Amino acid sequence: MSVIATVTEKNTASLEGKAQMDKSSAFDMQSHADMKAYETIGKPFVKNSKMSARNVNVFYGEKQAILDVSLDIGRNEVLAMIGPSGCGKSTFLRTLNRMNDIIPICEVRGEITLDGEDIYESDQDTVMLRARVGMVFQKPNPFPKSIYENVAYGPRIHGLAHSTAEMDEIVESSLRRAGLFEEVKDQLDKPGTGLSGGQQQRLCIARAIAVSPEVILMDEPCSALDPIATARIEELIDELKENYTIAIVTHSMQQAARVSQRTAYFHLGKLIEVGDTKEIFTMPRHQLTENYITGRFG
Amino acid sequence: MNSMNESSRSSTTIAIQASLKKRYARERRFQWYGRIAVLTGFVFLFILLADIVVKGTPAFTQHFIKLDIDFNAQEMGVGQTPSTGELAAADYSAVVKSSLREMFPDAKGRSEKKALYRLISIRAEYTLRDMVLENPALIGTRAEVWLLAHSEAGSYLKGQVDPATPESDRRVKDMQIAWLDTLAQAGRTESRFNTTFFLSGDSREPELAGIKAALYGSFYTLLVTFCLAFPIGVMAAIYLEEFAPRNRLTDLIEININNLAAVPSIVFGLLGLAVFINFFELPRSAPLVGGIVLSLMTLPTIIITSRAAIQAVSPSIHEAALGVGASKLQTVFHHVLPVAMPGVLTGSIIGMAQALGETAPLLMIGMVAFIMDVPAGVTDPSTVLPVQIYLWADSPERGFTEKTSAAIMVLMAFLILMNGLAVYLRKRFELK
Ligand SMILES: Nc1ncnc2c1ncn2[C@@H]1O[C@H](COP(=O)(O)OP(=O)(O)O)[C@@H](O)[C@H]1O
Ligand SMILES: [Mg+2]
Numbered sequence: 100m101s102v103i104a105t106v107t108e109k110n111t112a113s114l115e116g117k118a119q120m121d122k123s124s125a126f127d128m129q130s131h132a133d134m135k136a137y138e139t140i141g142k143p144f145v146k147n148s149k150m151s152a153r154n155v156n157v158f159y160g161e162k163q164a165i166l167d168v169s170l171d172i173g174r175n176e177v178l179a180m181i182g183p184s185g186c187g188k189s190t191f192l193r194t195l196n197r198m199n200d201i202i203p204i205c206e207v208r209g210e211i212t213l214d215g216e217d218i219y220e221s222d223q224d225t226v227m228l229r230a231r232v233g234m235v236f237q238k239p240n241p242f243p244k245s246i247y248e249n250v251a252y253g254p255r256i257h258g259l260a261h262s263t264a265e266m267d268e269i270v271e272s273s274l275r276r277a278g279l280f281e282e283v284k285d286q287l288d289k290p291g292t293g294l295s296g297g298q299q300q301r302l303c304i305a306r307a308i309a310v311s312p313e314v315i316l317m318d319e320p321c322s323a324l325d326p327i328a329t330a331r332i333e334e335l336i337d338e339l340k341e342n343y344t345i346a347i348v349t350h351s352m353q354q355a356a357r358v359s360q361r362t363a364y365f366h367l368g369k370l371i372e373v374g375d376t377k378e379i380f381t382m383p384r385h386q387l388t389e390n391y392i393t394g395r396f397g
Numbered sequence: 398m399n400s401m402n403e404s405s406r407s408s409t410t411i412a413i414q415a416s417l418k419k420r421y422a423r424e425r426r427f428q429w430y431g432r433i434a435v436l437t438g439f440v441f442l443f444i445l446l447a448d449i450v451v452k453g454t455p456a457f458t459q460h461f462i463k464l465d466i467d468f469n470a471q472e473m474g475v476g477q478t479p480s481t482g483e484l485a486a487a488d489y490s491a492v493v494k495s496s497l498r499e500m501f502p503d504a505k506g507r508s509e510k511k512a513l514y515r516l517i518s519i520r521a522e523y524t525l526r527d528m529v530l531e532n533p534a535l536i537g538t539r540a541e542v543w544l545l546a547h548s549e550a551g552s553y554l555k556g557q558v559d560p561a562t563p564e565s566d567r568r569v570k571d572m573q574i575a576w577l578d579t580l581a582q583a584g585r586t587e588s589r590f591n592t593t594f595f596l597s598g599d600s601r602e603p604e605l606a607g608i609k610a611a612l613y614g615s616f617y618t619l620l621v622t623f624c625l626a627f628p629i630g631v632m633a634a635i636y637l638e639e640f641a642p643r644n645r646l647t648d649l650i651e652i653n654i655n656n657l658a659a660v661p662s663i664v665f666g667l668l669g670l671a672v673f674i675n676f677f678e679l680p681r682s683a684p685l686v687g688g689i690v691l692s693l694m695t696l697p698t699i700i701i702t703s704r705a706a707i708q709a710v711s712p713s714i715h716e717a718a719l720g721v722g723a724s725k726l727q728t729v730f731h732h733v734l735p736v737a738m739p740g741v742l743t744g745s746i747i748g749m750a751q752a753l754g755e756t757a758p759l760l761m762i763g764m765v766a767f768i769m770d771v772p773a774g775v776t777d778p779s780t781v782l783p784v785q786i787y788l789w790a791d792s793p794e795r796g797f798t799e800k801t802s803a804a805i806m807v808l809m810a811f812l813i814l815m816n817g818l819a820v821y822l823r824k825r826f827e828l829k
Binding site: 196198201203225226227228229230233234235236238240241242243252253256257303306307309310 | 713718719720736
């Protein structure tokens with residue numbers, strides 16, 4: 100580790116009297132020159148990964164939002180990404196299904212593979228990619244159409260159903276797996292926007308799994324939900340990992356601890372530490388990680 | 398610490414109370430300014446509407462006069478058993494005139510007789526001809542027939558002429574008034590709904606003039622306008638909003654579209670004259686050219702409102718659609734456009750309403766012609782409703798004054814209808 104051990108004034112103050120230098124390091128967050136040289140602590144790589152990012156840098160115009168991040172997402176695992184606001188969690192997540200392509204000023208450098216294939220290769224089709232890597236957004240965003248149509252839309256444009264019966268089947272099983280079917284089975288023709296926030300988010304999950312993706316990306320899926328709705332989504336994530344690979348951004352440490360097998364901690368565009376969730380939360384190796392999970396800042 | 402807090406709080410309270418009264422007074426004053434402004438607007442609108450309605454309403458009725466017509470073959474200049482051709486060419490005005498002379502023998506001399514004949518519209522000849530052609534057995538018989546009154550006689554019967562004014566100041570003379578009074582007392586006059594107004598084209602005679610030709614002209618013109626401006630406008634808006642890169646060129650295009658919306662409409666007329674008529678040699682006075690010119694004028698409105706409507710669609714809908722793997726085109730047509738549609742339609746209808754009321758550019762391309770026949774297509778010479786209003790307002794005959802106001806009423810009815818449609822569509826789409 101070639102990092103210079105300096106802590107910001109604020110943190111120094113708050114950590115007063117505590118033995119801080121036993122941790123590997125902290126650094127001057129203003130200086131990107133330092134950050135460039137930083138290497139992620141922990142286990143960013145896994146054997147037999149589903150998706151891998153290597154030396155990913157993301158720029159919004161002049162501004163760099165992601166600095167040299169390398170990270171694997173294992174098959175059928177739930178990877179949680181945590182970190183303070185604005186550290187680039189969403190940005191990184193959106194590179195995984197090229198959702199950043201719709202932002203004109205956004206530029207992604209580095210290599211990201213899905214089953215070993217580079218998804219940024221010019222002959223890679225974003226339509227195909229997004230069918231394989233689905234996404235659930237922070238704010239529930241059902242289409243202003245019927246519940247049925249919300250779920251059926253993806254399969255329809257990809258031509259996954261060859262008959263109405265088959266489509267009905269897909270819609271029902273998707274809603275079932277999202278734990279929503281029993282609640283809405285009598286009102287499939289009602290607008291999806293009329294559901295409660297939690298139901299809407301489960302509808303969005305149903306919509307994402309209706310196209311049978313391999314990976315599901317979730318960007319703070321519970322941040323707009325009440326605790327009960329959150330608990331339901333968390334249960335759901337736990338069930339979904341049997342069949343899917345999931346990357347979830349969350350601002351709730353408890354949530355990360357509950358649903359994920361591995362956790363990645365981001366700070367100012369840098370991937371600071373990755374490891375088994377249990378280890379990260381019980382024995383963080385980096386000062387910044389510890390500060391964050393113990394609630395000292397973020 | 399505590400007492401300091403309390404004293405500062407009470408001083409704040411006092412300060413607020415002192416200013417409170419002033420603030421409320423200011424608010425009330427402001428509300429009154431608003432009310433007065435709104436009221437002024439309403440008063441002017443009301444005066445305008447009342448004036449138009451009062452002037453225009455009489456145009457929706459027409460007076461008829463009952464005459465005893467002697468279908469005298471000799472007088473009509475036909476034989477005892479005339480052929481259809483002969484009947485069609487017969488002199489029907491002669492029998493009308495003789496009927497009038499018979500009823501009012503007091504009309505002596507040329508000018509008095511002429512005044513007498515002026516009680517009945519020239520339409521009477523055609524009415525009688527149609528009757529006879531349908532039933533030739535009428536020849537040689539006598540029948541009571543309701544004939545359309547001349548517009549001047551009609552205006553007296555509608556009470557628009559004050560007999561107390563000096564005779565030289567009015568077109569309906571004393572003798573005519575006396576005759577009309579006699580007819581009215583004998584129950585030989587009748588007011589009917591004016592179907593002519595809706596079923597005829599323009600005419601030199603006010604009682605025969607109608608708006609049908611102008612209505613059809615407006616319809617064809619707007620049809621052309623809509624077919625061009627709506628698809629082009631909406632497509633342009635979609636392209637600019639969703640697909641075009643943001644750069645100098647698109648900025649320039651945007652600025653120019655906004656500028657185009659502010660170009661005086663007569664300029665579009667000049668353009669139409671120079672390009673479509675002189676260069677492309679499209680027919681003059683035709684709805685085709687009128688529609689093209691008006692669509693140029695409406696395009697900026699449609700593009701600007703459509704862009705605003707598309708822009709207002711939440712970006713989360715984009716993300717949702719792209720997130721399940723929809724292409725950009727699918728995203729736009731399946732999700733963005735349906736949500737933006739109420740705004741797009743509202744903008745388009747308002748643009749069309751503007752086009753419906755537009756006159757200046759159409760004058761430039763010759764749609765100001767005197768059109769009696771209803772146009773049968775987009776290349777026939779025609780006029781449009783506002784131009785018809787302009788033409789009638791310009792006519793010296795008194796009978797056209799009420800037509801002008803009546804045509805304005807019809808035009809406004811259509812405008813209200815279109816705006817109502819815009820509101821309805823917006824409500825309907827919003828419910829979904
Ligand atoms: N569309 C964008 N344009 C410019 N900068 C952006 C955009 N989106 C995010 N950023 C910047 O990138 C950084 C990371 O943002 P984000 O990925 O949203 O963080 P997080 O999700 O961790 O809160 C922030 O500094 C943010 O200001
Ligand atoms: Mg975020």
